[in-house]
Amino acid sequence: MSVPNSRPNSRPNSRRWRPLVALVPALLAVGLLPAAGAGAARPACEGQRLRVPGAERLVSHCLDDLTTTGTEPLGLTKREDFDKLQALNTVNPSHVPGIQLDGYFPDTSTTNTNNGWNHDSQFVIRLPEHWNGGLVVAGPPGTRRQYANDQIISDQVLAKGFAYAATDKGNTGPELYKDGDKPGDAIMEWHLRVAQLTVAAKQVAAKHYGKAPTRTYAAGLSAAGYLVRWQLEHFPQLYTGGIDWNGLLLTRDEPNLLTNLPPALRAYPRFAKGEPGAAEAMYAEGYPKGSEDLWQAHYYTLWDSLQRTIREELDPDYDGAAQGGTPLCHEGTGAGCDTDYDYASRPDSVHDAVERVSLTGRITRPLITIQGTYDVLLPITRTGDVYDRMVNDAGRGDQHRYYRIDNGTHTDGFYDIAPKIVRPMQPCFNAAFDDLVAWTTHGATPPPSHTVPMPTGNTTIGCTL
Incomplete structure (x- = not known):
């Protein structure tokens, strides 16, 4: 059903996701319950038997390797989604067997052409054979799609035993603003799609492994870092914590x-x-x-x-x-x-x-933020520094760690054009993620917020926060 719009910049109606707003309380409650049959033994690969709650379409693949090394030759990821987000010579983990689920939730916008579907609200869920009980959920940076994090997040966490899920945020590409009836609709959908997928992925993991995830983390770069912050401010009951990498900042006044x-x-x-x-x-x-x-x-x-x-x-x-x-x-x-x-x-x-669509700083779950001091898309003094103050002003500073990474820039692909001045931030993301897990699992308090100096020697292989 279309909604009249008298504004001169009228947009096509894509608001079938609106019912998600009313369903969020129910989704949150469902997401906290273990699946029926918890404890039952599961075969090593049961992809054809799995269902994603609410999905309109689903295709399953049982794979010898869920990482980019295994999925790219099979056409189960898209290099154009993740191109130039990682430095060229980065060595990623591989050989993680398990199940990949590709599908989409009901939606009427069609900006995402992945899988030949021409359908938005696409997702990917990866379930490693050797599971550690955790789940990581992500959205893509910028206007990219659901495979955008495959090298920088998915490969990293799958190798540690985490299940992984990613959404395209419900709209993609440089004309994502056409998805909605009024200003901010497309961005608001991002938040609902992340919550929707988080709930669904928890249910899938519970069904597959026989028990619900014990830890669920939100993770993301740039616009997806903004999504992490929003999720911990608005839907904290879905998550154990989050990691925000060079997150975008929106506030009513300056800066944004x-x-x-x-x-x-x-x-x-x-x-x-x-x-x-x-x-x-x-x-x-x-x-x-x-x-x-x-x-x-x-x-x-x-x-x-x-x-x-x-x-x-x-x-x-x-x-x-x-x-x-x-x-x-x-x-x-x-x-x-x-x-x-x-x-x-x-x-x-x-x-x-x-x-x-603005952030408030009122997080209620542990959050680690990393941002590069040479981020020249979202300058650190106008974004990360400001959000850290917002969190402290909201009285939530004990839930936040903020690491300013000397010479890190917005995406690691820029390391390849300026290696003398830029350091890759992938090692710092990996270190921050490990610290987040230790913080929320074992109570190991991370180091206080500080600036992480440029190391001597090879900057591509390690980072100590």
Whole structure:
């Protein structure tokens, strides 16, 4: 059923996920119950017998290796989903036998073409043969899809014995803002899809292994780090804890993504021309000295596209009937140009839309945050530092550890273009995840929040928090 929309930027209706809102209390309750038949012996591979609660379509695969090494040759992951999120020479674990379940929940949007399905709300669930009783749930960074974390998270946690589940967040790609009836709808769906999959994955694991997971962790990079924070603020009963890697920040006022990016879009072209004062303008907006070699790639591949996508989602009236803005429009173009966007001057309705999807800092489960000091997509002084203060101001500081990783940048793929100034953060994610597990399982308190210095020697193989 379509909902009338008088706004000039009317979007097609994709709101069959709305019933999820009403179902969340019931989903949360179900997710905490053990499955029927707990304790019964299970065969080593029973993929064809498993069902994912609420799924509209499901395909199962019994595999010799659930990691990227095993799934990529079989077409059971997509390199384009995870491309350039990890440094090229990273050695990942492999040879983890088990079951992979691919499917989707009911939805009417069709931005995700994985598996030839042209259907959103796709998911993947991986159940290792040798299970440690835990589950890790993730969403993808940016506008990517359900296999985005296969190298950086799935491979890592499967090798430790955790089951793994990931969602596409319910909408993908640079036009995800078309999914919804009003500003913020597409982002709100992200949160509900993560909760939905968490509940379903718990039930699948309980059915398969004969007992419910004893520990469930939310994990994610960038936009998915934002999802981790949201889940621990709003659906904490689903999780034991979470790990947030370079998480995006949205708040009603400054700073947020819509205030971080326009200054960079304005100043960088002047910097590239060598104009006086341009570098200082970048530094003043949080883009750190020493990171200059990363700016050009971010200008052409990330700053502009992310700004336009999120701005269109939360403030569609800015460019009138146009959708998605004008790529790389020049400073001074004026109304409708995202380079000239000024969030502070936008109407209260825009700030209300951003508030709807904003974080509060009121986590009620343990959370470890890692962020690179050379993150030039989400500058650390405008994101991680701010969220840490929000958590402390909310009185939840004892539940949070925040590690600023010297010379880490937004994604490890940038290590390959600037190895002399950037360190890969994958080893720090692995170390932080181990600390989170020890904290929530054995009560081993992690080190206090601090800045992790750049190590001497090989930065690709280890990280001590």
